[in-house]
Amino acid sequence: MNDSHIYVGLDIGTTSIKALVCEDVKGELRVVGVGTQPTGGLSRGVIVDIEKTAHAIQAAVRQATDKSGIDIDKVIVGLPANYLQMTEVHGMITVASQGQPREIINQDVIDVARAAMTQNLPPEREVIDLILRDFAVDDFNKIEDPRGMVAVRLELRATMYSGPKTIVHNTKKAVALAGLKIQDLVVAPIATGFELLSDGEQDFGTILVDLGGGQTTTSIIHDHQLKFAYVDPEGGNLITHDISTVLNTSQRNAEQLKRDHGYADSRQASDEVQLAVDVVGKNQPVNYSEKYLAEVIEARVRQIFERSQKKLQSINVPQLPGGVVLLGGVAILPGIKEIASEYFDGNVKVYIPDQMGVRHPSFALSIALCKYEDDLHDVDQLLKETVHQEGNFASVVHQVVQQQQAPVSQRAAQSQPARRLTQNNQPSRAPHPIQTEPQEQPTSEQSTKKKKNKFVDFFSNFFD
Ligand SMILES: Nc1ncnc2c1ncn2[C@@H]1O[C@H](COP(=O)(O)OP(=O)(O)OP(=O)(O)O)[C@@H](O)[C@H]1O
Numbered sequence: 001m002n003d004s005h006i007y008v009g010l011d012i013g014t015t016s017i018k019a020l021v022c023e024d025v026k027g028e029l030r031v032v033g034v035g036t037q038p039t040g041g042l043s044r045g046v047i048v049d050i051e052k053t054a055h056a057i058q059a060a061v062r063q064a065t066d067k068s069g070i071d072i073d074k075v076i077v078g079l080p081a082n083y084l085q086m087t088e089v090h091g092m093i094t095v096a097s098q099g100q101p102r103e104i105i106n107q108d109v110i111d112v113a114r115a116a117m118t119q120n121l122p123p124e125r126e127v128i129d130l131i132l133r134d135f136a137v138d139d140f141n142k143i144e145d146p147r148g149m150v151a152v153r154l155e156l157r158a159t160m161y162s163g164p165k166t167i168v169h170n171t172k173k174a175v176a177l178a179g180l181k182i183q184d185l186v187v188a189p190i191a192t193g194f195e196l197l198s199d200g201e202q203d204f205g206t207i208l209v210d211l212g213g214g215q216t217t218t219s220i221i222h223d224h225q226l227k228f229a230y231v232d233p234e235g236g237n238l239i240t241h242d243i244s245t246v247l248n249t250s251q252r253n254a255e256q257l258k259r260d261h262g263y264a265d266s267r268q269a270s271d272e273v274q275l276a277v278d279v280v281g282k283n284q285p286v287n288y289s290e291k292y293l294a295e296v297i298e299a300r301v302r303q304i305f306e307r308s309q310k311k312l313q314s315i316n317v318p319q320l321p322g323g324v325v326l327l328g329g330v331a332i333l334p335g336i337k338e339i340a341s342e343y344f345d346g347n348v349k350v351y352i353p354d355q356m357g358v359r360h361p362s363f364a365l366s367i368a369l370c371k372y373e374d375d376l377h378d379v380d381q382l383l384k385e386t387v388h389q390e391g392n393f394a395s396v397v398h399q400v401v402q403q404q405q406a407p408v409s410q411r412a413a414q415s416q417p418a419r420r421l422t423q424n425n426q427p428s429r430a431p432h433p434i435q436t437e438p439q440e441q442p443t444s445e446q447s448t449k450k451k452k453n454k455f456v457d458f459f460s461n462f463f464d
């Protein structure tokens with residue numbers, strides 16, 4: 001956990017920038033201020049004009065500062081999943097000195113992470129994140145935090161995420177130009193998947209569909225990992241464009257009509273309700289029924305879902321027990337769940353934040369970014385430290401490294417950062433659980449366990 005207990009999530013979206021200030025009060029995260037600004041400098045999720053984007057970031061952050069009364073100097077930034085690649089990696093180092101086992105310290109975690117990252121990446125790509133699966137200390141595996149243990153050998157299994165240098169560079173540059181420091185850069189579906197889904201949904205497998213303005217990102221979270229992400233360059237802006245074209249009205253009118261009277265499912269819209277629309281080249285408004293407007297919207301929504309569904313089919317994704325969770329601004333459209341369930345198997349839900357002032361699915365990512373940072377364990381921070389050695393981050397991670405150099409007895413007395421909590425507020429990572437044999441499951445859990453294993457095979461081959 002960060003020392004300040006204040007987190008600012010920055011979602012640089014195609015349609016709008018969202019800056020959300022959250023405060024951790026006794027383990028509960030509260031939204032204390034929000035700023036939103038139209039973007040202008042992005043196209044389909046990617047920054048195409050650094051300066052414009054920087055101005056919009058500045059304006060959104062200023063607004064969030066005014067609302068929260070908190071000075072903002074560092075932000076947790078979401079990165080789009082465009083061209084994201086994921087690789088399962090393994091690293092191993094010798095800890096023993098002069099043949100004698102010794103205690104594992106922070107530097108060993110950094111070294112083993114570095115060993116795992118020695119992959120040949122093309123020059124245009126860079127490592128964005130390294131998400132821990134587990135450590136092995138000599139013959140004991142499934143260890144979550146090896147520090148303080150005595151060992152000859154330390155191994156690490158992790159998923160390495162890499163993305164285009166351009167996306168990372170442009171994001172860093174725009175944030176720097178806005179006068180802000182980056183506390184963390186997090187791949188968007190990692191933040192939303194880890195923070196907005198329940199423990200069971202993350203474990204058994206869930207499809208997450210972020211219906212943004214510029215693009216739609218379909219991802220799979222399974223076994224507490226982001227296993228797949230597909231970015232489709234169609235989003236809410238195209239719905240507006242369709243309305244504008246079909247109804248012969250300005251983009252501005254079209255956007256307003258969509259927001260005020262739009263339905264994703266035309267069966268829910270009325271034939272009787274007539275909307276007076278200002279039409280280009282006509283002196284008098286023209287009446288269109290709410291149903292007609294909905295038909296235009298539904299056609300694009302169906303196309304968006306169909307494209308995602310086809311992609312999932314192409315990689316043979318089975319029905320996942322967690323079903324589908326929709327988020328992003330477009331997910332607010334009435335009837336979206338009904339249409340989505342025609343394309344995806346399982347239960348479909350829309351994620352709407354329950355905090356006051358941000359009850360809209362377009363705030364899902366900015367909230368998730370704050371939660372993600374709040375839940376980071378210091379082992380995760382060390383992995384981040386390794387990934388971002390250039391020192392582009394605020395000093396939070398360095399503090400962890402320095403702290404760990406203290407003797408173990410002293411360290412035990414120091415307060416530990418919060419661990420990720422499950423839905424029941426139980427730590428999802430027990431401290432130092434050494435498992436040599438698969439653990440017996442209680443009988444009541446056996447059927448769900450079996451269900452889960454059905455998917456393990458599918459996803460264990462996923463990185464091949
Ligand atoms: N009430 C509403 N009804 C219909 N659509 C809405 C509503 N509110 C927002 N939207 C749409 O949601 C989209 C913006 O969503 P969001 O803020 O999640 O996108 P973004 O993060 O800016 O873009 P992206 O994720 O594609 O980069 C826009 O197309 C907007 O028109």
Ligand SMILES: [Mg+2]
Pocket residue numbers: 011012013014210212213328365
């Ligand atoms: Mg978005």
